[in-house]
Amino acid sequence: MKMLIIGSHVSFGTKQILGALEEALNYNSNTFMFYTGAPTNTIRKPIDNDIVSRAKITMKEKNIDINNVVCHAPYIVNLGSKKDLEKYNFSINFIRNELKRCDEMGITKMVLHPGNAVGITKEEGLNNIAEALNSILDGTTSCKILLETMAGKGTECGCTTDELKYIIDKVNCQNQIGVCLDTCHIFDGGYDISNFDLYLNEFDEKIGINKIGCIHVNDSKNILGSHKDRHANIGTGNIGFNNLINIIYHEKLINVPKILETPYIGDTDDSKERLYPPYKYEIEMIRNKNFNPNFLEEIRKEYKKD
Ligand code: FE
Numbered sequence: 001m002k003m004l005i006i007g008s009h010v011s012f013g014t015k016q017i018l019g020a021l022e023e024a025l026n027y028n029s030n031t032f033m034f035y036t037g038a039p040t041n042t043i044r045k046p047i048d049n050d051i052v053s054r055a056k057i058t059m060k061e062k063n064i065d066i067n068n069v070v071c072h073a074p075y076i077v078n079l080g081s082k083k084d085l086e087k088y089n090f091s092i093n094f095i096r097n098e099l100k101r102c103d104e105m106g107i108t109k110m111v112l113h114p115g116n117a118v119g120i121t122k123e124e125g126l127n128n129i130a131e132a133l134n135s136i137l138d139g140t141t142s143c144k145i146l147l148e149t150m151a152g153k154g155t156e157c158g159c160t161t162d163e164l165k166y167i168i169d170k171v172n173c174q175n176q177i178g179v180c181l182d183t184c185h186i187f188d189g190g191y192d193i194s195n196f197d198l199y200l201n202e203f204d205e206k207i208g209i210n211k212i213g214c215i216h217v218n219d220s221k222n223i224l225g226s227h228k229d230r231h232a233n234i235g236t237g238n239i240g241f242n243n244l245i246n247i248i249y250h251e252k253l254i255n256v257p258k259i260l261e262t263p264y265i266g267d268t269d270d271s272k273e274r275l276y277p278p279y280k281y282e283i284e285m286i287r288n289k290n291f292n293p294n295f296l297e298e299i300r301k302e303y304k305k306d
């Protein structure tokens with residue numbers, strides 16, 4: 001029997017990949033995803049090789065395959081626009097460097113938001129992204145780039161299967177390019193994933209299921225096609241628990257790591273003061289294939305104890 005590969009977004013922090021791994025183990029994950037620094041800036045510390053070796057030992061003990069561990073590029077870089085050429089070139093160099101950092105850690109997959117077509121047509125944006133990817137993938141790195149399916153907020157590129165296909169078809173280095181499906185983004189982008197096979201078959205015809213390297217599992221606070229990109233906790237949004245379970249356990253995607261990026265829980269529904277991670281509970285519900293309607297309250301109770 002094939003094993004479910006599930007984890008969440010965790011933080012890198014001062015203990016780098018070892019800190020991320022330890023956090024993931026607390027949630028009973030067998031994979032995880034992290035940014036190698038703040039997602040909102042491009043300040044990066046060198047990778048500590050000693051930490052990497054220690055993390056690898058623990059991963060071996062805990063049966064975590066590093067090929068299922070995912071890095072996420074910061075979302076402030078933009079490969080979609082050349083208006084500020086200096087910024088475009090900075091983004092290219094930064095992403096290439098981020099791939100090198102992944103190689104140093106043995107990470108084989110990095111998720112990237114394709115880019116934004118600011119003040120230009122979608123087609124120009126997509127061309128800029130493809131061109132940037134071809135200069136990033138210059139043969140000096142081996143980590144794959146997974147282009148994330150986007151919700152279509154503002155000028156985002158890569159919010160339809162056709163847009164992703166357009167970029168991917170132009171990439172020279174085919175073995176270093178793939179896709180990360182984000183359930184919230186696909187739904188917000190207008191794909192009714194209550195009929196997921198319809199989506200997956202179209203994806204397979206146009207891009208190929210073998211290109212899917214990661215799935216971000218999120219419910220959505222908004223309705224189908226809203227292009228808003230606001231993640232909800234599993235089973236509390238408009239996608240719903242059963243539709244997410246169908247995707248998570250889809251037989252054609254069983255070897256693909258599933259990563260939760262659902263929001264932290266406040267003391268009350270709109271409190272932003274103290275926030276608790278939901279992942280241990282959501283992972284448990286997913287493993288049991290059973291939605292617990294009281295899980296938000298149970299999280300609040302557990303964390304208030306300490
Ligand atoms: Fe993302």
Ligand code: FE
Nearest residue numbers: 148182216261
């Ligand atoms: Fe995502």
Ligand code: ZN
Nearest residue numbers: 184185229231
């Ligand atoms: Zn999102």
